[in-house]
Amino acid sequence: MTVVPAPEGVGADSLPIMSRSPRVLVVDDDDVIRQLISVNLELEGFEVFTAADGEECLATIDEVAPDVVTLDVMMPGLDGWETAQRLRSDPKREHIKVVLLSARAQEADLRRGDQIGVDAYLTKPFDPDDLVSTVRRLAEEDAE
Secondary structure: OOOOOOOOOOOHHHOOOOOOOOEEEEEOOOHHHHHHHHHHHHHOOOEEEEEOOHHHHHHHHHHHOOOEEEEEOOOOOOOHHHHHHHHHHOOOOOOOEEEEEEOOOOHHHHHHHHHHOOOEEEEOOOOHHHHHHHHHHHHHHHHO
């Protein structure tokens, strides 16, 4: 067996670094919806983490370091509105892309999302393909 030395300047340090998969934190109090969203995103190559409510989201977000957070609006305790507001008002977290998911699609709800500064608002029931494409678009914006 002949060992051919690597050209000068080429070695382990010069191998291309593979970028990590985009990370998504899925926040929903409904186990079935949380699992549905997670599976659809994982099948598309996202690294997915979950939280059952806004408090758990805020408690784990720094550890998870997501590119995108999907937030159910209607949750007990800290709802999606308040969670999104807290993310936007924190300089360390304001860059995280936020997708609100809600069965409420009234004009006032959409305006409230705009006022908070969320990046997307999808209504339930949502098409999983729409959710995946929205999350992908936002994750790509974040990577630029």
